[in-house]
Amino acid sequence: MKRAYRILAYLIALGVMVQAAVVVLAVDGLGKWVEGGGVLDKAVVESESLPFDEAVGFTIHAVTGLLIIPLLAIGLMVLSFFVKTPGAVRWAGAVLALVVLQGALGLAGHTTPLLGGLHGLNALILFSTAVYAAQHSRTAPAPRDLGENLGAPAQSISRG
Ligand code: HEM
Numbered sequence: 001m002k003r004a005y006r007i008l009a010y011l012i013a014l015g016v017m018v019q020a021a022v023v024v025l026a027v028d029g030l031g032k033w034v035e036g037g038g039v040l041d042k043a044v045v046e047s048e049s050l051p052f053d054e055a056v057g058f059t060i061h062a063v064t065g066l067l068i069i070p071l072l073a074i075g076l077m078v079l080s081f082f083v084k085t086p087g088a089v090r091w092a093g094a095v096l097a098l099v100v101l102q103g104a105l106g107l108a109g110h111t112t113p114l115l116g117g118l119h120g121l122n123a124l125i126l127f128s129t130a131v132y133a134a135q136h137s138r139t140a141p142a143p144r145d146l147g148e149n150l151g152a153p154a155q156s157i158s159r160g
Pocket residue numbers: 015016019020023058061062064065066069070099102103104106107109110119120123124126
């Protein structure tokens with residue numbers, strides 16, 4: 001269970017890396033397309049077809065951000081209740097909250113670009129938190145069995 005938790009947390013971190021890569025791919029493709037005479041207007045943005053190949057990066061970014069990473073984060077949250085590691089639930093909750101915030105900032109960035117800036121920043125926080133959750137689950141000590149010493153005879157202290 002602990003292993004599955006760790007893998008999911010690392011997959012979320014990997015997802016953030018994919019997100020960064022595909023969105024830059026798409027933005028670079030857009031720049032090259034405009035350089036070549038392409039014109040970006042409302043009609044192009046709203047059309048179903050991709051005006052240049054790299055625009056697929058925008059589609060991958062939306063699907064990964066609205067579906068794949070949220071599903072991984074929900075999976076991590078569910079698993080955290082079965083992992084007997086102190087802090088597992090707390091860190092999975094932090095990852096899930098950051099994923100929800102990330103999606104909201106990504107969508108809000110279309111109308112309020114400043115929030116798009118926060119979207120980029122929050123991605124770094126999400127990445128670090130997911131990696132921390134993965135590593136913490138490996139290194140955190142198992143909860144002490146407080147009952148293990150119950151009933152054990154008290155040790156006498158000898159004084160020389
Ligand atoms: C360094 C990492 C990231 C960068 C640089 C980045 C950048 C961007 C940019 C430039 C946009 C506006 C373009 C567009 O709508 O496609 C965007 C939108 C979006 N991003 Fe990200 N993003 C990153 C990570 C993430 C992550 C980790 C998630 C989800 C967990 C995410 C979810 C979204 C969503 C849902 C949208 C709106 C998509 C839409 O309206 O179709 N992004 N992002």
